[in-house]
Amino acid sequence: MTTTPKVAIIMGSISDKDVMAEAGKALAEFEIPYEAHVMSAHRTPDRVHDFVSAAYEKGIRVFIAGAGKAAHLAGVIASLSCLPVIGVPMNASLDGLDALLSTVQMPAGIPVATVAIGKAGAKNAGYLAAQIISTADAELGDKLRAERAANAEAIAQKDAALQESLKG
Numbered sequence: 001m002t003t004t005p006k007v008a009i010i011m012g013s014i015s016d017k018d019v020m021a022e023a024g025k026a027l028a029e030f031e032i033p034y035e036a037h038v039m040s041a042h043r044t045p046d047r048v049h050d051f052v053s054a055a056y057e058k059g060i061r062v063f064i065a066g067a068g069k070a071a072h073l074a075g076v077i078a079s080l081s082c083l084p085v086i087g088v089p090m091n092a093s094l095d096g097l098d099a100l101l102s103t104v105q106m107p108a109g110i111p112v113a114t115v116a117i118g119k120a121g122a123k124n125a126g127y128l129a130a131q132i133i134s135t136a137d138a139e140l141g142d143k144l145r146a147e148r149a150a151n152a153e154a155i156a157q158k159d160a161a162l163q164e165s166l167k168g
């Protein structure tokens with residue numbers, strides 16, 4: 001298996017690290033190599049520009065960008081690249097609604113695939129990146145389907161246990 005990162009996880013602040021770790025865990029579950037960085041659309045715009053401009057040549061195929069407040073990071077990355085960008089709104093203020101709207105309301109032609117606020121969104125960003133990569137990787141597609149089936153089976157078992165407990 002190649003260890004060249006295929007996914008770049010970029011977070012706007014180190015304060016986003018615990019939430020964005022969920023994306024990394026999902027990618028690791030499917031053995032997808034990734035790299036993670038702190039870079040800010042507002043505080044380090046030149047670093048964002050340089051990193052995104054060089055990413056495709058390095059092997060990056062999907063960006064995951066997490067940011068809070070006036071969350072322009074995912075949108076700025078999308079403006080600089082035609083690779084898919086998944087945006088994760090952070091709950092850094094206003095329950096994350098500010099970041100959700102800043103991330104999702106992109107102008108036509110520059111898409112950001114925006115997931116839910118916080119940890120569930122970060123986890124789904126990892127899954128969605130895996131699904132995007134699986135369009136050119138049949139083995140990864142098999143792993144994703146197997147994980148879905150295992151997840152469904154686990155829920156069926158929980159339901160069976162609930163029914164048993166209700167019999168009283």
Ligand code: RP5
Pocket residue numbers: 011012013014015016040066067068069090092
């Ligand atoms: C955003 O502002 C970051 O993505 C973070 O979610 C939020 C707060 O950043 P810090 O002030 O904690 O660095 O840019």
